[in-house]
Amino acid sequence: MNYQLNYDLIFSEYYFGRLVGGIQTTIVLFVLVLSLGLVLAIILVALRSSPFKPLRWLVAAFIEYQRNVPLLVHLLVWYFGIAAVLPKPVSDFANQHGGEFFYGAVTLTLYGGAFISEELRGGLRAIPRAQYETARSLGLSGLQALRLVIVPQAVRNALPPVVSQALSLYKNTSVTAAIGVAEIMYRAREISTETFRVFEAFSIATLVYFTGSMVVLAAGSLLARQMHIPGRERQ
Structure with missing residues (x-):
């Protein structure tokens, strides 16, 4: 029996x-975890630059743990493990306000923040120390040197890999379907089970991910053009 495409049921109200x-x-999940992940990444970079060695080691261990354990494992640990040992008021609050979404967002934020922090740190390390010293010799304070000289260059250096991490984060939202977050992959699987229109349901989900990925790449390209310094070769 040949399978015939029919989107009529899928596109019913x-x-x-x-x-x-x-x-x-x-x-919503992507925008939330990307925003929080960027904030977390900045905090991790700052902490890893601390002169206090035990703190640097602790942050480095956290980053390596996040980067070297599969995302699905992180997700299941949070949803089935950590959720069970949280204080009851916290657990009750999370469960009453969409527990699956909450734990999915926390997992993706920690995971994405660890990866982005390494890209930001790489952007900083690519800037010669002499530039900071030169800025200081010109009369800039330490904070001014960082804000006006170092950080802008670091952001430009790190932008391409950060955009790549943002793209991965967008696609990784699909993993949260494993714990019941009602994002597009979860809905596609649910609808395909109910209607038996498997190809139709998942082809729409595929189109959504492809379109969203193109939007993320276009936004990254636009941002790169806005930050480009005239006369400097683009990376």
Whole structure:
């Protein structure tokens, strides 16, 4: 029996509404974890630059743990393990306000923040120490040297790999379907099970991820052009 494509059922008001809801959840989750991940990454870079060695070692161990353990394992540890040992008020609050989304967001934030922090640190390390010393010799304070000379260059250096990490983070939102976060992959699987229109449901999910990825890359390219210094060769 030949399989014939038919999107009519998928695009009915009931199922299409659920797909739209899944897309909205995916976008909200991505924007949230990217924003929090960037903040966490900056904090990790600052802590790893601390003169206090035990703190640097602790931060380095956290980053290596996040980077070298599969994302799905992190997700299951948070959802089934850490959630069980959290204080009851915290656990109750999370469960009453979408526990799956909460634990999925925490997992992706920690995971993405660790990767992004290494890209930011690499951008900083690529700047010669002499530039900081030169800025100081010109009369800039330490904070001014960082803000006006070092950080802008570090951001430019780190932008391409950070955009790549943002793209990975967007695609990794699909992993949260494993714990029941109702994003687009979860909805596609749910609809395919109910309607038996497997190809149709997952082809729409594929299109959503592809379109979103192109948007992230376009945003990164636009940002790179805005930050480009005239006369300097683009990387």
